[in-house]
Amino acid sequence: xxxxxxxxxxxxxxxxxxxxxxxxxxxxxxxxDALKRLMLCNESDHNQIFRYGFEKRQEVLVCQNYVxxxxxxxxxxxxxLPKISKTSxxxxxxxxxxxxxxxxxxxxxxATRHIPSKVANNASLNMTRMPLLDVFILLFLEEVANLIxxxxxxxxxxxxxxxxxxxxxxxxxxxxxxxxxxxxxxxLAFDDFSANRPENRLIRSALLWAIKRVTxxxxxxxxxxxFHLNDIPESKSIRQDIRSWQRGxxxxxxxxxxxxxxxxxxxxxxxxxxxxSQMLSMLxxxxxxxxxxxxxxxxxxxxxxxxxxxxxxxxxLSHKAPAADKARMLFQLKPDLHITHNDNETVSVxxxxxxxxxxxxxxxxxxxxxxxxDIYQMLAYNQTYQKxxxxxxxxxxxxxxxxxxxPLPDFRFNNGAVIKVLPFDIVEGELIRD
Numbered sequence: 220x221x222x223x224x225x226x227x228x229x230x231x232x233x234x235x236x237x238x239x240x241x242x243x244x245x246x247x248x249x250x251x252d253a254l255k256r257l258m259l260c261n262e263s264d265h266n267q268i269f270r271y272g273f274e275k276r277q278e279v280l281v282c283q284n285y286v287x288x289x290x291x292x293x294x295x296x297x298x299x300l301p302k303i304s305k306t307s308x309x310x311x312x313x314x315x316x317x318x319x320x321x322x323x324x325x326x327x328x329x330a331t332r333h334i335p336s337k338v339a340n341n342a343s344l345n346m347t348r349m350p351l352l353d354v355f356i357l358l359f360l361e362e363v364a365n366l367i368x369x370x371x372x373x374x375x376x377x378x379x380x381x382x383x384x385x386x387x388x389x390x391x392x393x394x395x396x397x398x399x400x401x402x403x404x405x406x407l408a409f410d411d412f413s414a415n416r417p418e419n420r421l422i423r424s425a426l427l428w429a430i431k432r433v434t435x436x437x438x439x440x441x442x443x444x445x446f447h448l449n450d451i452p453e454s455k456s457i458r459q460d461i462r463s464w465q466r467g468x469x470x471x472x473x474x475x476x477x478x479x480x481x482x483x484x485x486x487x488x489x490x491x492x493x494x495x496s497q498m499l500s501m502l503x504x505x506x507x508x509x510x511x512x513x514x515x516x517x518x519x520x521x522x523x524x525x526x527x528x529x530x531x532x533x534x535x536l537s538h539k540a541p542a543a544d545k546a547r548m549l550f551q552l553k554p555d556l557h558i559t560h561n562d563n564e565t566v567s568v569x570x571x572x573x574x575x576x577x578x579x580x581x582x583x584x585x586x587x588x589x590x591x592x593d594i595y596q597m598l599a600y601n602q603t604y605q606k607x608x609x610x611x612x613x614x615x616x617x618x619x620x621x622x623x624x625x626p627l628p629d630f631r632f633n634n635g636a637v638i639k640v641l642p643f644d645i646v647e648g649e650l651i652r653d
Contacts, residue, residue: 287502335478417460
């Protein structure tokens with residue numbers, strides 16, 4: 220079992236064997252076709268994971284802006300990481316860079332609750348050296364460990380069995396059918412206080428699924444926790460057991476583990492799938508993760524400001540149709556960040572927008588790689604959310620990379636409004652403002 224690590228927008232080519240060549244990943248026919256089917260299936264957002272095409276008469280799958288892990292049919296794992304550097308997969312420092320980016324990604328996913336983890340820092344997990352799937356499973360195992368410490372839930376189950384002793388109610392018709400000769404047996408119906416519940420069956424099934432796909436150290440932990448669920452069978456119907464998952468005070472300690480079960484077996488992850496193909500994926504849209512992470516960190520860092528995300532207060536246009544009684548507001552504007560500062564005399568509003576794109580501070584003649592559409596969007600925000608301010612400031616936030624280390628010189632609109640293009644360090648979780 221191997222883990223193949225690539226970045227967003229990497230190109231995956233078809234070949235006889237899976238290997239890296241000239242910085243690109245080549246997949247064998249089985250794995251390439253499996254990813255192609257995943258992209259073409261109708262479930263969830265799988266058609267957004269890859270873009271399919273041809274380059275120099277070769278089939279190619281281009282990764283899009285989803286990051287995470289995909290379990291391939293042959294047991295290998297495809298790990299897609301955020302693209303915040305132009306270091307290639309063939310470079311000498313590739314392994315060191317992978318460790319840094321993998322650690323930053325896990326921290327972002329945990330902080331923004333894209334993966335259901337209550338633990339802020341896991342000192343016991345050397346996450347930088349582990350494949351992403353192992354990290355996800357270890358976080359899941361932490362919840363299983365807490366569950367086992369608090370006790371596995373049990374309940375009374377109606378059971379029928381042919382026993383050599385009396386217990387419960389004798390089923391006369393079944394007794395005649397099965398025990399006409401076996402006089403020492405009794406066909407009985409009784410209530411058994413058992414741990415055979417939907418929740419426990421799903422946890423056991425998830426552990427058995429993980430054992431086949433994780434590294435030896437993680438596999439050993441899975442076996443240890445399976446020992447505590449030894450008398451519980453696997454789930455025969457995953458979806459039915461998820462629907463039958465009970466809530467209540469007596470199973471409150473199961474609530475933290477339910478999101479993990481849904482992520483592994485259902486549609487909780489933006490693009491998770493198991494089913495007949497056994498190609499589970501845990502993938503996350505990096506644009507959304509970055510947006511949520513920046514908002515979270517700014518709320519923690521800007522103590523003298525009120526930071527709101529995804530504010531929906533203003534519209535770009537009003538329009539009154541000929542037969543209408545009143546004008547309608549059209550084209551609602553939703554900036555990623557709405558930052559209010561009150562200095563006891565005036566209230567100023569800073570509008571911020573996050574862009575998960577790479578720009579280059581060494582390319583002023585090419586507008587640093589900033590898209591015109593992003594600037595037009597900032598102008599629309601300024602004309603609506605900041606129309607009553609004499610001095611307006613807009614923050615356009617991009618990820619910090621080796622090509623964008625410091626804020627760019629200010630951009631100005633004709634009305635005097637300033638756009639500050641700022642880098643956000645995802646490793647440190649910090650906005651660089653000067």
